[in-house]
Amino acid sequence: MKSNISAGVGNGIAAGAFWGLVFLAPQVLGSFSALQLSAARYLAYGVVAMMLLAPRWRALAGRLGRAEWLALAYLSLLGNILYYLFLASAVQWAGGASTSLIIGLLPVVVTLAGARDEGALKLSSLMAPLALCLLGVGLVGVQALSAEHATTDLATRAAGLLCAFGALASWSVYSVRNSRWLARRPDISSHDWSLLTGIVTGALALLLVVPAFSHGTNGHDGSDWLRFWAVAAAVAIFASVVGNAFWNRASRLLPLTLTGQMIIFETLFALLYGFLWEQRWPTRLEVLAIVCLVSGVLWCASLHRGHGGTAEASAQA
Structure with missing residues (x-):
């Protein structure tokens, strides 16, 4: 059980390191819209996933029924398309630090959702x-709305915070339902499930192409578009393919209440990348927020380490 917990936490840390990149991309590509970023990232994700699955596509697809394809469709919509539309908008309007810290609330939401699972810790102890x-x-909210270094007005920052909470809601539902499906189909590897999600996400991203690129493409020269597609491809490979593979592995090794806590590493890496990009130190409020979030998550993790049967119950689900 302890080895499962250690391996699961290791996979969760790795996923967070790669996922933190998705918060940096909207800052690097600030002159492009959230819709363009989402369409490009997930088109690239779909192409890469299709290439990786091509050698065993027939054998794998033959094991999927209508229920699995429908699940992959709504998981792709919630956990990828909607999530990144909200997240990219939030980063551009409210800032990367505020957005990543709000997404850091995911451990709370996912823990509440998994509180009734067999073997889960009692909610009262958490x-x-x-x-x-x-x-x-x-x-975070106080800091974002009063930030002196912000380049947007108060209304835009408030809209950005709302988008961050929208990202939080969509990814919370995705995290819970994805974990359930991984447990329901143990015969499909977590990596293959991630690639299947990528193919479906790429198909859904085709619907974004016309609204994303039919307007707002002026004002960018060839070097801008080269950088745009390079960043989109990098995020697709490292965050969507590699990061998701680590996350699905963590989801299989950890109970849902602890899986949710692993999101804190995405938050920490996103903060690190964001502060490096902005070339600034965190403010006092940001430092206090980081301390509260990290302390809360580590506290939850320590409670799970003393709860030996939880990981085994999850692994056998």
Whole structure:
């Protein structure tokens, strides 16, 4: 059980390191819209996933029924298309630090969703660390709305915070349902499930092409578009393919209540990349928010380490 927990946490850290890149891309490509970023990223994700699955496509597709394809469609919509539309808008309007810290509330939401799972810790024992996480997110809102270094007006920052909460909601539902499907189909590897999700996401991204690129393509020269597609391809490969593979592996090794806590590493890496890009140190409020979030998550993780049967129950689901 302890080896499962250690391996699962290791996979969660790796996923967070790669996923943190998705917060940086909207800042690097600030002159492009969130719709363009989403369409390009997931078109690239779909192409890469199709190439990787091509050698065994027939054998794998033959094991999927209508229920699995429908699940892949709504998981792709929730966890990829909608999530990144909200996230990219939030980063551009409210800033990368504020957005990543709000997404850091995912451990709270996912833990609440998994509180009734067999083998899960009682919610009452998690209330104190979850309260720390909520305090951290509250500080984020104060910081974002009063940020002196912000380049957008108050209304735009507020809209950005709403988009961040929209990203939080869509990814929370995705995380819970994806974990359920991984447990339901243990015969399909977590990596193959991620690639299948990528192919379906790429198909859905085709619907974004016309609204994304029929307008707003002026003002960018050839070097801008080269950089745009290079960043989109890099995010697709490292965040969507590699990062998702690590995450699905973590989801199989950890109980849902602990899987949610692993999102904190995405937050930490996103903050690190964002501060490096902006070439600034975090403000006092940001430091306090980070301390609250990290302390709450580590507290939750320590409670799970003492709860030996949880990982085994999850692995056998």
